[in-house]
Amino acid sequence: MLEFFGIPIVNTTMPEAVDWIAARAVAGDPALLAFVNPDCLNIAYVDAEYRRILLEAARVLPDGIGIHIGCRMLGVALQANVNGTDLFPQLCERAAQTGLGLFLLGARPGIAEAVASNMRAQCPGLRIDGVQDGYFDPAEEDAVIERINASDAAILLVAFGVPRQETWLARNHHRLKPPVRMGVGGLFDFYSGRIPRAPVWMREIGLEWTWRLMQEPGRMWRRYVIGNPLFLYRVWRQARGDDTS
Ligand code: UDP
Numbered sequence: 001m002l003e004f005f006g007i008p009i010v011n012t013t014m015p016e017a018v019d020w021i022a023a024r025a026v027a028g029d030p031a032l033l034a035f036v037n038p039d040c041l042n043i044a045y046v047d048a049e050y051r052r053i054l055l056e057a058a059r060v061l062p063d064g065i066g067i068h069i070g071c072r073m074l075g076v077a078l079q080a081n082v083n084g085t086d087l088f089p090q091l092c093e094r095a096a097q098t099g100l101g102l103f104l105l106g107a108r109p110g111i112a113e114a115v116a117s118n119m120r121a122q123c124p125g126l127r128i129d130g131v132q133d134g135y136f137d138p139a140e141e142d143a144v145i146e147r148i149n150a151s152d153a154a155i156l157l158v159a160f161g162v163p164r165q166e167t168w169l170a171r172n173h174h175r176l177k178p179p180v181r182m183g184v185g186g187l188f189d190f191y192s193g194r195i196p197r198a199p200v201w202m203r204e205i206g207l208e209w210t211w212r213l214m215q216e217p218g219r220m221w222r223r224y225v226i227g228n229p230l231f232l233y234r235v236w237r238q239a240r241g242d243d244t245s
Contacts, residue, residue, distance in 0.1 A: 002071065004238065005044070005244045006244070007051065009061065011079050014080055021182075022098055024058070032181050033181065034182075035084045035185070038227055038228055039223045040063070040163075049163075053169075057166075065209065069232065074239050084184040085186075085190055088187055089122065095126060095127065100154045101152055103148050103178060104128060104157050106133070115191040119191065130147055130153060134158075134160045148177065148178065149177040149178075156180065157188075159183075159184045
């Protein structure tokens with residue numbers, strides 16, 4: 001059993017995570033899937049609404065090296081870094097094989113379209129049933145939800161950033177039709193090519209976060225330079241047996 005500050009996280013492998021999504025997409029009952037890195041867990045530590053959403057989610061998956069280090073401090077062997085960005089191409093492959101449709105909601109205008117055309121080129125037969133940027137007027141929300149529901153997509157990916165994407169999904173839980181709903185943060189920016197991802201060697205040694213810090217220091221320094229030590233301090237307290245929930 002893996003948990004940080006009372007939030008259970010599924011300790012699994014990438015193939016099992018893809019199997020689970022495909023099964024839930026076919027089963028049809030609504031399932032919220034969240035990916036958490038140390039920054040997300042720091043937010044959940046102080047944001048009661050986001051914390052409640054994570055507790056009620058069908059699944060919370062571990063994203064990144066910070067969680068890996070946290071697991072080691074707790075004496076838990078983490079099976080894999082099951083982050084949304086690495087999972088996405090495998091999910092597209094599976095969706096193309098099984099005929100499940102995706103809807104991409106979020107990021108700047110034009111970005112989700114670029115992701116759709118890149119992934120269709122990579123995975124022949126992939127159904128992207130609709131796209132919508134993440135900067136629509138709140139007055140258009142009903143129309144956006146109608147389009148998502150009319151699209152027949154089984155998997156909805158929402159890229160508004162944490163915790164906005166999760167609170168939006170929770171607020172609209174009963175109005176959305178696609179069974180699987182996932183918050184995916186900056187994923188569309190990467191697969192559209194707008195923001196280059198760290199080189200593979202950096203990802204493999206757990207340094208993707210330093211790449212993101214170098215790219216957007218103004219926005220990221222608080223997340224990593226303050227957030228990572230704060231997260232590890234809280235995990236250290238949890239490992240000691242202090243009440244951190
Ligand atoms: N975004 C959006 N609508 C908003 C604010 C943000 O669609 O009102 C998008 C933004 O364009 C970006 C994503 O949300 O594509 C958030 O990216 P970030 O890198 O912050 O995600 P995280 O680090 O949480 O994975």
